[in-house]
Amino acid sequence: MQTIAGSEPEYMKNGQLVTADGRLLIDSLKTAERRRKFVAFAFAFPLLMFLMVSFIVPIVQMMWRSVDNPTLVNTIPNTLLELTNWDGQNLPNEAMFAALAAELAMAQQNRQVGSLAVRMNYEISAARGAFIQTARQVGGWEAPFKEQFLDAHRIWNDPEVYRIMIREGRLLTSSYFISATDRTFDADGNIVLQPENRRIYIRLFGRTFGMSLAILVFTLILGFPIAFWMAHLPMRYANLLMIMVLLPFWTSLLVRTTAWIVLLQQEGVINSSLVAVGLLDDAHRLPLMYNMTGTVIAMTHILLPFMVLPLYSVMKTIPPSYLRAARSLGANNWTAFRRVYFPQTLPGIGAGGVLVFIIAIGYYITPALVGGQSGRMISNMIAFHMQNSLNWGLAAALATILLVSVLILYWAYNKLVGADIKLG
């Protein structure tokens, strides 16, 4: 369009389009866009806040706990200061014991000695008793203190205690992560593997990933035909089938787990039926439960809908005409399925697989009830440290490792397969 200065039409100004009220169109559009964005954000804001408060903040707090280590710094600062002069070999000098005596007496008064003792006991056995008992007596002691400490508990004769106090006398610690990877410190302060009979976590992580992978494979093998069938049946029957998939999905997890206990135990339905029809000798009933088999069977059933639903939703969108076209071009049934149909279900397999795997890795109550000793997973250990041993730092370190490894796996999956994930 050609414009001549002084004779612009009313919808133009300095060569730019304007709206009816005289504002530049481009500004007006920007305002409208901004308002639209604001409204969209305002709608999402409550959800964002909710996620922030109930999800992100607790996760960050939990991860913080795995390195947070304020106890020693807060309760025995002067002792730590005196320990900087220690040679690291013989026992520390009187000045350190005097500082420790004063600070233990103070901690006893403020009721902080309990957390100090518990913290030290994570690093060396019997430290809890030593700190608590000594703190009770120390108020009545006169200088010099060193001999009285050495008499009060045998642990004060062990230079290891003072090395640990130096090592853990910092606000951040790596000791929880070191324990969580089955490692420990040797006498020279090097990080070494725990003795064979105290290694737990690496093996348990490996088993957790292995079992989750097995469950993923089983749900795929069982779920694929069901989803395929459902996607190709007439609506009436497909709905019925869908209800049969969803019904257990809506049933309480505990009920389903308990039902599996009834089925799987040695005197249970499956074993008794096998014995009744003579397939099994009464003395050799199958151990289907309280081992890995039990956990895999029960969890495969429980997680099956998470595989079936994404598969079904993807298969539903594949036009049947593609298969017909493949066959009309000379492919047999198997080739048509393999080369034409199956590749199109990959997004569904990917979505279902990721869902099942990630849910399985954090599973807790089913392994606890049917897993026995060999069917436990890492989450059972995390729960144990949260609720029973109360070593929340170690629990946080284990949980952080689990979270990070899941994120890495997810990232690798994205790199390899692509992020084409369809959920439901």
Next chain:
Amino acid sequence: MESTSKRFLWIIIALAIAALVIVVLVMSNIEDRRTSLTIVSWGGAYTTSQQRAYHDPWMAMNPDVQIVNDDGSANALAGLRAQSQAGNVTWDLVDMLPSDAQLACDEGIIMPINHDAMLAPAPDGTPASRDFFAGSLGECFIPQIVYSTVLTTTSQWTGGNSPSTIKDLFDLENFPGRRALQDRPGTNLEWALYADGVHPDDVYDVLSTPRGVDRAFAKLDTIKDQIIFWTEGAQAPQLLADGEVVFATGYNGRMFEAIEVEGQSFEIIYDGQIVEWDGWVVPHGPNVDAVMDYLFFATDTQRLADQARYIPYGPARASSAPLVGNHADLGIDMNQHMPTAPSNYFAPINLDNDFWADYGDELRERFASWMLQ
């Protein structure tokens, strides 16, 4: 169309506001009428016994107070710590084990107790601190009962050869079959040593040496492939009842319930029973006055004896012992079912909480690793 959906939206908003107003009104009304005390305990038959022996009579005397039961005792220390760190204590009174109570006390998250000032004396005037059994009172801990962890077996052994000692738990030749043990080192290591010939009084001395620990694990190794580990307390009697195992460890009260109330054919083996106290602690909650009033009532001589009418746990006061009578519903004499009855208390191992506080972390690790291997 648009005006209909708009009207619909307004109706929903109005309904939501109305519902909110009603909820707020009802809540404030409840708050006004009654103080509510949250008492945390172990649930099941145990909480029922406390309800009938303590809560019901006390609420009859104090109609303005409502007692709410919370079955959180299994994770009591974790709960107390979390509530204290969050600065929002919602538990008024907690039933817990003395080892955890001492830890909570050392951390300052529960109240120190002046037993003679806060608790009722015995009917003959003996002050509380001398009426409760020696060693049972803690700085912040008021004992109620003594319970024990016992070995239980099915009574379906044939040939007149039935197990009667902890040694039999480790005897696969004469007593074959699977055994249900708890998935923690406590009880299991003590029994392994006891069955290996250590005197009950020396168990913890042996166990505090590395060689003693090796010896206990070696003994457990002999039955390892026959062990099913249980986690939740209810699993043990269930495994026995289902015929999954021939031995199970469990709490004597739960086993009594299974045998006498549910009619299961189990036998309790009191040999080597592991005996421990259980009792109350008071967190720094909002209703301390009401809690103290409740505690004075609920820990007096008669009330402790009353609890034993519902569950076979021994009262922690000497003056309660002669008052223990028959079970309230079954009418059987409860005295012979107490872990402290002379016929049962012949080879007890008294649980050493100091030992487990000191060596628990290390032994739990080793036990978990042993279970995995």
